[in-house]
Amino acid sequence: MxxxxxxxxxxxxxxxxxxxxxxxxxxxxxxxxxxxxxxxxxxxxxxxxxxxxxxxxxxxxxxxxxxxxxxxxxxxxxxxxxxxxxxxxxxxxxxxxxxxxxxxxxxxxxxxxxxxxxxxxxxxxxxxxxxxxxxxxxxxxxxxxxxxxxxxxxxxxxxxxxxxxxxxxxxxxxxxxxxxxxxxxxxxxxxxxxxxxxxxxxxxxxxxxxxxxxxxxxxHFPKPLYNISAHNMYNLIESLTNYEHTYSIFPFGEFVHYTDKRHPIDKASLKTYLEFQGLTDIKIEKTQPTIEDTFMELAK
Amino acid sequence: MKIILYIIKKEFKQIFRNKGMLPIIFILPVLQLVILSNAATYEIKNIQFGYVDADNSSISRGLIEQFESSTYFNVSEKFPSEKEASQAMQEGTIDAYLNIPTHFERDLQKDKTKDIGVFIDAIDGSAAGVINVYITQIIQNYNKNIVADLIQVSDAVQKPKNIDSIPLFWYNQTLNYKTFMVPGILVLLVTMITLFLSGMNIVREKEIGTLEQINVTPIKKHHFIIGKLFPFWVLGLGLLTIGLILAKVIFNVPMIGNLGLLYVYTAVYILVILGIGLFISNFTDTQQQAMFIAWFFVVIFILMSGLFTPIESMPKWAQILTEFNPVKYFVEIIRMVMLKGSSFNDVFPLAIKTLVYAIVMNGLAVWSYKKTL
Missing domain, CATH: 3.40.50.300 (P-loop containing nucleotide triphosphate hydrolases)
Known part of the structure; x- marks a missing residue:
């Protein structure tokens, strides 16, 4: 029915x-x-x-x-x-x-x-x-x-x-x-x-x-997902896009949702990289994927 | 039945709530009837008339006086020569002028005949034709009068017998153009309003999206169509009534025939128009498109209806085309019934054609109406 x-x-x-x-x-x-x-x-x-x-x-x-x-x-x-x-x-x-x-x-x-x-x-x-x-x-x-x-x-x-x-x-x-x-x-x-x-x-x-x-x-989301934030959103996205280990990024409110090609992720080197790019107030923490993340991942 | 009734109720509510639509439906047609019936005349008055009188005799002055006394002509000025008269026509200050040559009176008395020149501005061809008829009539009348003076007694026996024609205008004795224009214009109004409103009505539901919702319901398409079109059928008959009252009260148009017959015929006629309207709305997506297509047909219908130009003088192919023009039938019938007092038997052949037209048109419209997108 x-x-x-x-x-x-x-x-x-x-x-x-x-x-x-x-x-x-x-x-x-x-x-x-x-x-x-x-x-x-x-x-x-x-x-x-x-x-x-x-x-x-x-x-x-x-x-x-x-x-x-x-x-x-x-x-x-x-x-x-x-x-x-x-x-x-x-x-x-x-x-x-x-x-x-x-x-x-x-x-x-x-x-x-x-x-x-x-x-x-x-x-x-x-x-x-x-x-x-x-x-x-x-x-x-x-x-x-x-x-x-x-x-x-x-x-x-x-x-x-x-x-x-x-x-x-x-x-x-x-x-x-x-x-x-x-x-x-x-x-x-x-x-x-x-x-x-x-x-x-x-x-x-x-x-x-x-x-x-x-x-x-x-x-079903395949990788660990991280919230990353910094004082300058535009620079952050720019820097992560150019980062050699980036698997996927997309802006999500005040954060950027980030997955890494490496497993496990090397948080320290990522942070160093971002600091080297001139970013401050860098926060990197693990987060739960949402349906939107899955959709973006599947739609890639 | 209950569904049809409810849709009709809903349509009437929507018509009467549409504050922009009501005046269009009722006031504009009334205005049009009053304005057009007074303005759309073939009579030509106030013709600006000049002349060149090289003769300056009593006969030539007498001829000019005839023009001065006519209500159709405003005799403006006397030109010293043809050159000035021609110049004035070039500038548009006169519509026609008369050129009376020298020795007009002398030659007329000697030879009994003399030519004069008539020049008419033919920018508007039909007006020029009418002006020509007026001028010829005045000259001929004048001619008759002076012939008596010119012919001497001895010639009287040889005078040829004239054939005088005295026209009798049946069904419109005074040739009052309003008598035949008002019924015709009434036909136009009923046609235009019902075609535009019905043509745009269903398209409007497409445009605002309600049709999508309606099409998902189990409503039968003939229920929906009847419910949608019936109000406009009523409106059409209402317009006819208002128009007939105005025709009687304002223009005193004779109504010799049976008005009941006229209503029965109009009831069938409006079905044709509604069918065309529905057909148009089936093939258009916006009110704008529907409006343009409706206009296209209305213009052809009006110009080929015999209302402004006689169908008999159209080329053969155009005459065949007018067979598909419902307005032609209605114009003919409304004049027959109102002015001539034609009975049912007289209008039957035309009415039967209209009925067939209505059945075919509505059949096509219902057939082409689809509940899917």
Whole structure:
């Protein structure tokens, strides 16, 4: 009853959006599709929601084939496109009513499912959707995608452009929906949100890099990782790039994430090298890799 | 049914909430009807008229007086020679001038005939044609009067019999151009507004992304299309009503035929236009594209509708093309019904063509509407 995807390919003319993608989402799972812009996330969503037809491969959603049973799929999935796509000139309540009606249901019938989310925007139910804040819009869009009690929920970058507090709230809502037995496929470019999923697929340029639980993916990081900081970030990066033993570096907040070609690493000589480059306040300490580190490593 | 009703309700809400759209739908057409009907006339008045009178006789002065007394001509000045008159036309201060040669009266009395020169600025060809007709009429009338004076009694027996034609203008006795322009312009307004609004409506949902969301729902496409287009069908009929009231109140256009028949026909006609609008929106991605394509068709439809230029005088291939012009049918029928009082049987052949057109156009539009991207 989840989602199965096997050997799905899709290209737009010369550009390959998805090449031979296969993975399964188990029923009731909160599955994350993590990748940068242009990785093919939206194309995959559109294929699964029957808006696009794949060039090759099969896929099923909630047990229905995306080609042959597309009508059943449209009855049993909720889709929240990346762009806010509700009627801006209708009120919150009218939007919700509209989607309930075209799914052949009413707000009352499935109220318990959307209740948690809807109560937060209910005070503004007579306000036009276009006048809502970003976070409110997302909540309304989620309510509209849920109003017909879907078995599978597709959320395409639901938190892009939403403030950190609303993002956190949004993910809490997803967790609650998951408990009600809804399978959720969510895409995001934010690596920190990936850790909140049951399993994630890292996707880049139409290829799946890795599929596993967030913890497992992190543990696949091949080398010990170090946080390095110094008084001059620019010089630090410059110096490390030119260092003969550098395996990988990339800036990570106030630190630089660094891995070394040698095993074990010779911290003292690295420090001497950096001091020789004119850097002060040098700190080198071991740190835990994140999903972002893994992604950067896999994407190399 | 419930879904269609809800979509219709939603469309009406959106139309009436769109503060920029409402005036476009109702006020602009009214303005256009009032302005165009008063301005779009073939009558040419205030013709700047000059003359060169080298004869300066009583007959030549009499001819000029005829022009002075006409309401169509503003006789501006007498030029000493043709050179100055020609110069004035070059500068654009006069539209036409008359050149009366020397010995005009003497030759006329002696030979019973004499040529005079008429010069007309033909930058606007159709206006020049009309001016020519006016001038010829005045000269001919004057000619008739002076013939009586010139012909001596002995010649009277030989006087050829004239054939006088007295025109009777049926269905528009006074040749009031408003009587035939107002219904025509009303057709244009109903067509333009319904085509633009319906053409842009579904594209708008594409543009703002709501269509993507709608397409994932189990909604049937004919439900969606009917729900989307029905409001514009109602708007079209509403516009017709407003237009007819204005035509009666402001222009006092006769309405001899059965208005019910006109409404039934319009109801079918708007379906054609909505079908075209939907068809356009299926092949465009933005409102801008839809607008351009709609404009393209509207201009062709209007200019080839027989409203401004008679279809009979178009080349054969163009006449065949007008068979595909719905505006042509409506212009013809609205004039037939309103001015002539044509009955159902008279308009039936045209109405049946319109109906077939509506079925074909909507069939094509529904067929080409895809719920996938």
């Amino acid at each position: 989840g989602i199965t995807i096997s050997n799905i390919s899709k290209s737009y003319g010369e550009i390959t959006a998805l090449s031979d993608i296969s993975f399964d989402v188990k029923p009731g799972e909160l599955f994350g599709l993590i990748g940068p812009d242009g990785a093919g996330k939206t194309t995959l969503f559109r294929i699964l929601t029957t808006l696009l037809i794949a060039d090759h491969g099969q896929a099923t959603v909630a047990g229905y084939d995306v080609l042959n049973d597309y009508k059943s799929i449209r009855n049993s999935v909720g889709y929240m496109p990346g762009r806010f796509s509700l009627y801006q000139d209708l009120t919150v309540e009218e939007n919700l009513n509209f989607f309930a009606t075209i799914f052949g249901t009413t707000i009352e019938e499935n109220y318990d499912l959307v209740k948690d989310i809807y109560v937060q925007i209910e005070p503004f139910k007579n306000r036009r959707a276009g006048k809502l804040s970003g976070g409110m819009k997302q909540k309304l869009a989620l309510s509209c995608a849920l109003i017909h009690k879907p078995k599978v929920l597709f959320l395409d970058e639901p938190t892009t452009g939403v403030d950190p507090v609303s993002r956190k709230e949004f993910w809490e809502m997803l967790k609650r929906l998951q408990k009600k037995g809804i399978t959720i496929l969510v895409s995001t470019p934010y690596m920190d949100e990936a850790a909140l999923c049951d399993r994630i697929a890292l996707i880049q340029d139409g290829n799946i890099l890795e599929i596993d639980t967030p913890n497992a993916i992190v543990s």
